[in-house]
Amino acid sequence: MNEPILVTRNLGKSFGGIVALDEVDLSIETGKITAIIGPNGAGKTTLFNLITGVYPVSTGEIHFQGKLLGRIPAHKRAHFCIARTFQHIHLFGNMTVLENVMTGQHPRSSYGFLEAALRLLPKARREEEAISLKAMRYLNMVGLGMHASQNALSLPLGQQKLLAIARALATEPQLLLLDEPGAGLNRLEKRELSDLIHRIRELGISVILVEHDMPLVMGLAEWVIVLDSGQKIAEGTAAQVQKDQRVISAYLGEEEVE
Ligand SMILES: Nc1ncnc2c1ncn2[C@@H]1O[C@H](COP(=O)(O)OP(=O)(O)OP(=O)(O)O)[C@@H](O)[C@H]1O
Numbered sequence: 001m002n003e004p005i006l007v008t009r010n011l012g013k014s015f016g017g018i019v020a021l022d023e024v025d026l027s028i029e030t031g032k033i034t035a036i037i038g039p040n041g042a043g044k045t046t047l048f049n050l051i052t053g054v055y056p057v058s059t060g061e062i063h064f065q066g067k068l069l070g071r072i073p074a075h076k077r078a079h080f081c082i083a084r085t086f087q088h089i090h091l092f093g094n095m096t097v098l099e100n101v102m103t104g105q106h107p108r109s110s111y112g113f114l115e116a117a118l119r120l121l122p123k124a125r126r127e128e129e130a131i132s133l134k135a136m137r138y139l140n141m142v143g144l145g146m147h148a149s150q151n152a153l154s155l156p157l158g159q160q161k162l163l164a165i166a167r168a169l170a171t172e173p174q175l176l177l178l179d180e181p182g183a184g185l186n187r188l189e190k191r192e193l194s195d196l197i198h199r200i201r202e203l204g205i206s207v208i209l210v211e212h213d214m215p216l217v218m219g220l221a222e223w224v225i226v227l228d229s230g231q232k233i234a235e236g237t238a239a240q241v242q243k244d245q246r247v248i249s250a251y252l253g254e255e256e257v258e
């Protein structure tokens with residue numbers, strides 16, 4: 001078996017008195033699609049925020065490809081080949097679809113994006129053309145090539161979510177974190193999303209998927225980890241965790257509350 005791409009040990013995060021994650025040990029397999037599921041408030045997004053360095057950990061450790069992530073700040077983690085999309089889409093509304101993807105590549109270019117955009121130097125211009133060509137490839141991969149010159153926010157929600165994935169892919173990640181990519185999508189859009197995630201996996205990229213849509217999880221995830229109230233309560237194949245009594249109780253508890 002390959003070395004896991006990501007390992008957490010005793011990982012914890014508190015916000016004041018709220019324990020969002022509590023001594024979580026995870027091992028995420030390289031090259032696989034792993035789903036993290038759990039009721040609202042289980043700590044799923046918090047886990048992504050710790051992996052990407054948005055928040056410092058309160059306790060424990062995160063190892064990426066055997067290296068301790070420690071206190072490396074979020075803006076430097078792109079170099080660690082970890083990319084994400086957000087539960088609530090963050091696109092640049094004053095940019096085109098193509099420009100949004102171009103910003104994804106910026107961490108790897110030697111010129112500042114502004115400098116490149118101003119086209120001050122021939123080298124910057126050549127580099128920008130290369131970035132633009134590459135961005136176009138990612139747009140085509142998610143099926144948005146024909147919308148390249150449109151304003152990003154003019155796209156319907158389903159396509160904005162695909163655009164967010166294209167931008168994350170443009171950073172050339174080895175690990176891609178997707179936070180509820182299926183939320184708000186119709187059935188056809190979910191099928192397209194599912195196809196895309198399969199194709200991303202075929203590129204050799206490891207995917208961690210946080211998702212509430214169980215059919216989507218069942219069709220995609222090779223391994224499922226269940227969080228509830230900040231703790232890992234189960235893991236296994238999708239079929240295994242669906243039968244797990246603790247998992248069933250966690251979700252039933254949520255229904256009673258709502
Ligand atoms: N920045 C923050 N400040 C204070 N509390 C927070 C913060 N972020 C998360 N929390 C709390 O941590 C807990 C876990 O939240 P988190 O967003 O990780 O859950 P989730 O599993 O992603 O839920 P959902 O399915 O609703 O997206 C919740 O109680 C939440 O209110």
Ligand SMILES: [Mg+2]
Nearest residue numbers: 044045046087
């Ligand atoms: Mg969340």
